[in-house]
Amino acid sequence: MYEILEIKEIAKETYMAKVKAPLIAKKFKPGHFVIVRVHEKGERIPLTIVKADKREGNITLIFKVVGKTTLMLSRMSCGDSLADIVGPLGNPSEIDKFGNVICIGGGVGIAPIYPIVKALKNAGNYVITIIGARSSDYLFLEKELSEISDELYIATDDGSKGFKGFVTDVLKSILEKRGDQINRVIVIGPTIMMKIAAEITRPLKIKTIASLNPIMVDGTGMCGACRVKVAGEIKFACVHGPEFDAHEVDFDELINRLNMYKELEYQALEKYLGEKSEK
Amino acid sequence: MRKLPLDKRLRSFDEVALGYDLKEATLEAQRCLQCKDPPCVKACPLHVNIPKFIKLLREGKLKEAANVILEQNPFPSICGRVCPQEELCQSACALSKIGEPVAIGRLERFIGDYILENNITLPKKTVSGNKLKIAIVGSGPAGLSAAYFLSMHSCEVTVFEALHEFGGVLVYGIPNFRLPKEIVYKEIERLKASGVKFVKNVIVGKTVTVKEILEFYDAVFIGTGAGLPNILNIPGTNLCEVYSANEFLIRINLMRAYKFPNYDTPIKVGRKVIVIGGGNVAMDVARCARRLGADVTIVYRRTEKEMPARREEIENAKEEGVKFKFLASPVRIIGENGHVKGVEFIRMKLGEPDESGRRRPIPIPGSEFVMECDTVVFAIGQSPNPLIPNTTPEIKTNQWGCIIIDKNNMTTMPRVFAGGDIVSGAATVVEAVADGKKAAFSMMKLLGK
Ligand SMILES: Cc1cc2nc3c(=O)[nH]c(=O)nc-3n(C[C@H](O)[C@H](O)[C@H](O)COP(=O)(O)OP(=O)(O)OC[C@H]3O[C@@H](n4cnc5c(N)ncnc54)[C@H](O)[C@@H]3O)c2cc1C
Ligand SMILES: Cc1cc2nc3c(=O)[nH]c(=O)nc-3n(C[C@H](O)[C@H](O)[C@H](O)COP(=O)(O)OP(=O)(O)OC[C@H]3O[C@@H](n4cnc5c(N)ncnc54)[C@H](O)[C@@H]3O)c2cc1C
Ligand code: SF4
Ligand code: SF4
Ligand code: FES
Numbered sequence: 001m002y003e004i005l006e007i008k009e010i011a012k013e014t015y016m017a018k019v020k021a022p023l024i025a026k027k028f029k030p031g032h033f034v035i036v037r038v039h040e041k042g043e044r045i046p047l048t049i050v051k052a053d054k055r056e057g058n059i060t061l062i063f064k065v066v067g068k069t070t071l072m073l074s075r076m077s078c079g080d081s082l083a084d085i086v087g088p089l090g091n092p093s094e095i096d097k098f099g100n101v102i103c104i105g106g107g108v109g110i111a112p113i114y115p116i117v118k119a120l121k122n123a124g125n126y127v128i129t130i131i132g133a134r135s136s137d138y139l140f141l142e143k144e145l146s147e148i149s150d151e152l153y154i155a156t157d158d159g160s161k162g163f164k165g166f167v168t169d170v171l172k173s174i175l176e177k178r179g180d181q182i183n184r185v186i187v188i189g190p191t192i193m194m195k196i197a198a199e200i201t202r203p204l205k206i207k208t209i210a211s212l213n214p215i216m217v218d219g220t221g222m223c224g225a226c227r228v229k230v231a232g233e234i235k236f237a238c239v240h241g242p243e244f245d246a247h248e249v250d251f252d253e254l255i256n257r258l259n260m261y262k263e264l265e266y267q268a269l270e271k272y273l274g275e276k277s278e279k
Numbered sequence: 280m281r282k283l284p285l286d287k288r289l290r291s292f293d294e295v296a297l298g299y300d301l302k303e304a305t306l307e308a309q310r311c312l313q314c315k316d317p318p319c320v321k322a323c324p325l326h327v328n329i330p331k332f333i334k335l336l337r338e339g340k341l342k343e344a345a346n347v348i349l350e351q352n353p354f355p356s357i358c359g360r361v362c363p364q365e366e367l368c369q370s371a372c373a374l375s376k377i378g379e380p381v382a383i384g385r386l387e388r389f390i391g392d393y394i395l396e397n398n399i400t401l402p403k404k405t406v407s408g409n410k411l412k413i414a415i416v417g418s419g420p421a422g423l424s425a426a427y428f429l430s431m432h433s434c435e436v437t438v439f440e441a442l443h444e445f446g447g448v449l450v451y452g453i454p455n456f457r458l459p460k461e462i463v464y465k466e467i468e469r470l471k472a473s474g475v476k477f478v479k480n481v482i483v484g485k486t487v488t489v490k491e492i493l494e495f496y497d498a499v500f501i502g503t504g505a506g507l508p509n510i511l512n513i514p515g516t517n518l519c520e521v522y523s524a525n526e527f528l529i530r531i532n533l534m535r536a537y538k539f540p541n542y543d544t545p546i547k548v549g550r551k552v553i554v555i556g557g558g559n560v561a562m563d564v565a566r567c568a569r570r571l572g573a574d575v576t577i578v579y580r581r582t583e584k585e586m587p588a589r590r591e592e593i594e595n596a597k598e599e600g601v602k603f604k605f606l607a608s609p610v611r612i613i614g615e616n617g618h619v620k621g622v623e624f625i626r627m628k629l630g631e632p633d634e635s636g637r638r639r640p641i642p643i644p645g646s647e648f649v650m651e652c653d654t655v656v657f658a659i660g661q662s663p664n665p666l667i668p669n670t671t672p673e674i675k676t677n678q679w680g681c682i683i684i685d686k687n688n689m690t691t692m693p694r695v696f697a698g699g700d701i702v703s704g705a706a707t708v709v710e711a712v713a714d715g716k717k718a719a720f721s722m723m724k725l726l727g728k
Contacts, residue, residue: 023486037443043534043543044443068543084443086480217534217544220441220482221666222506223526227517234512239666253517256617260519264545271540 002082005058007074012137013065014108015074016050022057024049024087030115031093031211031243034059035219037084038072045069046216046238048112049088062111062140068269089219090242094209095119099183102174103149104197105131106167106189107138112211113188114141118148120186126150128182130170132189136161168196179204187211187246191258195251202247210246212237214254215261228254280385288599292455292537292570295595296360304389308337311381314373319383322371324713325352329368329383336386345394348387349401353427354420354712356395356462359388361453362709363589395465400473405433409727414439414496416483416667419447420708421502421699423466424715426475432723436474437496439481444533447504449708451533452525454563456570457592460532484670489695498694498722501674501682502715505700507662511555515612520547520619524560524658531567548573549653553622555579555609556658557586562593564656565601575601576650580608580627580640608640610647612655621651663701679704687721688714696722 006018024034033048051060065074076082093116101120105113110131121127127148132155133139139154139161146152153170154162163170167189175182185208187197194210201208214226214237221239228237229250235241281297282288288295299307311333319329328347335344348355362368364384372380393399411434415422418440426436444450446463471477483489483503492499508523510516527546530536534544548571554564557579568575577596579586582605586593597603607624614620626646629638663680673692675683681704682690682697690697698714700706 023481027486041535041542084480086441086443086482086486088485089482217526217529218442220506221664222508223529224508224510224523225526227510229517234510234516250517257517257519259617260547261545264539264547268540268543268545 002085004076004078004080004082006078007076009074010062011133011140014062014138014140015065016060016062016140017073017076018058018060019082019085020057021059021085021087024085025052025054025057025059027088028052028054028059029088029092030095030119031090031112032088033090033112033219033242034061034085034087035089035216036061036073036082038069038076039083042072042083043069044084044217044219046089046213046219048211050111050114062108064108067265068272071269071272086219089238091240093119093186093243095123097124100126100128100178100181102128102130102171102182102185104167104171104185104187104189105129106187106193107133109187109189109193109211110139110141110145113186114145116186116188117145121148121150128174129153130155130167130174132156132162132167132170134158166193166196168193168200171197172200175200175204175206179206182206184209185246191251191255194246194249195255198246198249198251208246209243210249211242212244212249212254213242214257280382285598288456289570294459295456298392299385299389301389304386305337305339307382308333308386310374311337312373318371318373319368319381323368324709325358325716327351327355327368327387332390333381333383333386336390341390341393342397342399344390345397345399346401348390349394349399352387352712353424354391354466355387356391357420357449357458357466358709358712359384359386359391360458360462363707365590367709395462395469398469400469401431403431403433403473409433409723410435411497411722411726412495413437413722414492414499415502416489416499417441417447417502417504417699417701418445418467418477419502419504419699419711420449421504421701421711421715422447422500423470424712425500425502425698425719426470426715427473428716428719429722430470430473430475432719434723437476437478439483439487440477440479441482442533443479445477445479447502451529452560452563454528454532454567456566457563482666484666489667489671489674489692493694497726498696500715500718500722501667501690501695501697501701502699502711503664503667503701505661505705506664507680508657509660509662510657511609511659513609513611515614515619518612518614518619519617520549520654521612522654522656524554524556524564524656525661527564527656528560528567537567537571546571547654549619550574551652552576552654552656553578553650553652554656554658556660557581557588558658558660559588559592560661561658562588562596562601564658565596566599568654568656569599569601573654576604576652577601578604578607578609578622578624578650580606581629581637582606585637604650606640607648608642613649619653619655621649622655623647623649661700661705663704667701687725688718689721689725694726
C-alpha cells in the first residue's frame with residue numbers, strides 16, 4: 001500500500017526515502033509531518049515531510065538512524081511497503097512576508113528546514129540559512145539550500161567544512177552585525193541547540209520559532225505523550241504545534257522527557273541487532 | 280460466572296470472565312419471568328427484545344435467539360461483555376426487586392459468541408431506494424453500528440479511521456482481559472463480509488476534509504469519540520513517568536507494549552504506580568499495571584460509594600490486589616532528576632451534593648501528605664475530539680466541545696450526522712451503538728432516494 005519508490009543514503013547515517021502517499025501529498029504544506037509504522041509490530045514515529053509531489057502522489061522523507069525503527073527503515077528497499085503512514089499532521093509553518101529571516105537546521109533538522117526556506121523565499125523574504133552538523137560527512141541538501149537561500153552558512157563541529165563550531169555561533173555572529181535587521185528566526189534541530197538559539201535571540205527580542213520533537217504515539221491529540229510546556233501552559237505538540245515561540249518553551253522539561261525511554265529503546269535495538277546477527 | 284484463576288490473571292492479559300456454557304446459560308434463562316410489558320427492554324438503549332431471545336435460548340433455539348438480538352443489536356458479543364447492565368437492562372429487571380436480576384448481559388454474550396462462531400448474519404433488506412453512499416468517520420462502536428444498519432439496508436458504506444486498527448476505544452482503550460481483541464476483529468470481519476469498506480490511516484479534517492467527502496458521498500456520519508485526555512496542570516505534570524490514561528492504555532492495548540521488546544513500543548511501569556481517578560478507565564489502567572508487575576494504588580477524591588466505575592470491575596481490581604485510597608486529591612507530583620518520586624495529596628471531606636448528585640469533595644486545609652511512587656497515571660476523563668469541529672467551521676459544538684445535533688442526529692452542516700461520545704461526551708459503548716443506529720435510520724429516512 002505505502003510503497004517505497006526510492007531510498008538512498010544521502011549522508012552519514014542519513015537516508016532519503018520517497019514514499020507513495022497521494023492523499024498526503026495533495027494536502028502537504030511546509031511544516032507538516034507524518035507518522036510512520038515500518039512493520040506490523042512497529043512503533044509509530046513522526047517524520048517531517050521534506051517534499052511532496054502532488055501530481056505523482058508521493059512524499060519525500062529524510063531521516064537519521066538513531067534507534068530500531070529508523071534502522072529498520074534504512075534497511076528497506078525500493079518496492080517494499082511501510083505498514084502504515086498517516087498525515088499530514090501538525091500545523092503548517094507560518095509563512096508570510098516577514099522581511100529578513102534566518103533559518104537554522106542542525107543535524108537532521110536540515111531536512112525539515114528545507115521546505116520552510118523554500119516557502120519563505122517564495123513569499124518574498126530575504127532568507128539567510130545556517131546549517132550545521134558534526135562533520136562534513138553528515139551534511140546534506142547543501143546544494144538545494146544554496147540555490148534557494150540568499151545566503152547560506154555552514155558550520156561543522158570539527159571544522160571539516162565551513163565554520164568550525166556550532167550553528168548557534170554563526171547565528172550569534174550574524175546577529176552581532178545585523179541583529180536589528182533580522183525580523184524572524186526559525187530553528188530546527190537538537191533540543192539543546194534550539195534552546196541556545198532561543199537564549200541568543202531573547203535579549204534582542206527577535207521572534208524565534210522552534211519546531212519541537214517530543215516523543216509521540218498517535219500524533220492526533222489522543223495520548224498527550226507529546227505534551228510540552230509553553231508559556232506555562234500544557235500544549236500537545238502534535239496538534240498545537242509542532243512549531244512554538246521558542247522564547248516561551250520549557251526546553252529543559254522537553255530534554256528530560258525525550259530521554260524517558262532511553263534504556264528501553266536501547267534494549268529494543270540490541271535485541272534487533274542480536275536477531276540479525278544470528279541469521 | 281466462572282473466572283480465570285487469579286494466578287493466571289496476574290500473569291496474562293487473557294479474558295477474566297469466562298462466560299456461560301450452554302447448560303449454565305439455559306439454567307439462567309429459566310429464571311426469566313417473561314414479563315408481559317418487560318421493563319428490561321425499555322431500559323436497554325437498543326431495545327433488544329430480551330424476553331423473546333431468552334425464551335428461544337431456553338428452548339435451545341440458539342439461531343433464532345441470535346436473529347432476535349441481531350435485529351436490534353449488531354454487537355451482542357461486545358455489549359454482553361462491557362455494558363453497565365446493573366444500571367441498564369438488569370437494573371430494571373422485575374426480579375431485581377426480590378433478588379438477583381436475570382444475568383441478561385451474560386446471556387447476550389453467550390448468544391453473541393454463538394453468532395461469531397457460527398457466522399450468523401441477517402439477510403440484507405432492500406427498502407425501496409435506500410441505496411445511499413455513506414462515509415463513516417471513526418470506527419468506534421458508534422461508527423461500526425451506523426455501518427452495520429446502513430449496510431444491512433443495502434447502502435454502500437466506507438469507514439475512515441485515523442489509527443492503524445479499527446474499533447476505537449474497543450481496541451485502544453478497553454484491555455484484552457475485559458474484551459478480547461479477537462472479538463472486535465471478528466465483528467469487523469463480519470462487516471467487511473457484508474460489503475462495508477474499511478480504510479485506515481485517514482484523518483478526516485487533515486488527510487481529507489468533510490467537504491471533500493461530501494462531493495463523493497450522499498452523507499457523512501461522524502463518530503470520532505471523546506479521545507482528548509484531560510491532564511491536571513499541577514506542578515510536576517510533565518515529569519517523565521506521568522501518563523494520561525489514554526497514553527498508558529494506547530501503548531499497552533493498541534501498540535502491545537506489554538509484549539515489549541517483541542513489539543517495539545515501550546512503556547515504563549515501575550514498581551509502584553498511583554492511578555488518579557475512580558471510573559472504569561482508572562480500573563483498566565490499574566489492572567493493566569498489576570499485570571505488568573507493579574504495586575498499584577487508585578486514589579479517588581470521593582469515597583468508594585461515589586466511584587463511577589462498575590461494581591464488577593472494582594471487585595475484579597480488588598481481587599487482583601489493586602489498593603484503594605479515598606478522599607484525597609493530588610496537589611503536586613514530586614520529582615528527582617526529572618523522574619517521579621511521589622505525589623503530594625490533600626485530604627478531602629464530602630460536602631453537599633453537586634449538579635451530578637454526588638457529594639462534592641472539599642479539601643481539608645493543612646492535611647497534605649505524600650505517597651511514594653515511580654509512575655503516575657491520570658484517569659480523570661476525556662473530552663470530545665476537537666479535530667473535525669476545528670477544521671469544519673460549519674459543524675457547531677456546544678461549550679464542552681460536543682457536536683450539536685438535532686432529533687435526527689444531524690449536525691448544523693447539511694448531510695452530516697453525528698453520534699457517540701463526540702455528541703454526548705464520554706459515555707458508554709451501548710449508547711454509542713444506539714446513536715449510530717438512530718443516525719443510520721435518520722439518514723435513510725431523510726435522504727433515501
Ligand atoms: C514532529 C517531529 C518531526 C520529526 N521529523 C524528523 C525528521 O524529519 N527526520 C528525522 O530523522 N527525525 C525526525 N524526528 C525524530 C524522529 O521521530 C525520531 O528520531 C524517531 O522517532 C526515532 O525512532 P527510533 O525507533 O529509530 O529510535 P528510538 O530507539 O525510539 O530512539 C532513539 C533516541 O532518539 C530520540 N527519540 C525517540 N523518539 C523520538 C521522537 N519521536 N522525536 C525525537 N526524538 C526521539 C530519543 O532521545 C531516543 O533516545 C521528528 C520528530 C518529531 C516529533
Ligand atoms: C479505557 C476505557 C474503558 C471503557 N470501558 C467501558 C465499558 O466497560 N463499558 C462501556 O459501555 N463503555 C466503556 N467506555 C466508554 C466507551 O468505550 C465509549 O463511550 C465508546 O467507545 C464511544 O464510542 P464512539 O464510537 O463514540 O467513539 P470511540 O470508541 O472513541 O471511537 C472513535 C474513533 O474515531 C477515530 N477518529 C477520531 N477522529 C478521527 C478523524 N478525524 N478521522 C478519522 N477517525 C477519527 C478514533 O481514532 C477512534 O477510533 C470506556 C472508555 C475507555 C476510554
Ligand atoms: S445491549 Fe447492553 S443494555 Fe441492552 S440488553 Fe444487552 S447488555 Fe443489556
Ligand atoms: S424484566 Fe427480567 S424477568 Fe422480566 S422479561 Fe426482562 S429479564 Fe425477564
Ligand atoms: S502524540 Fe499523542 S497527543 Fe500528540
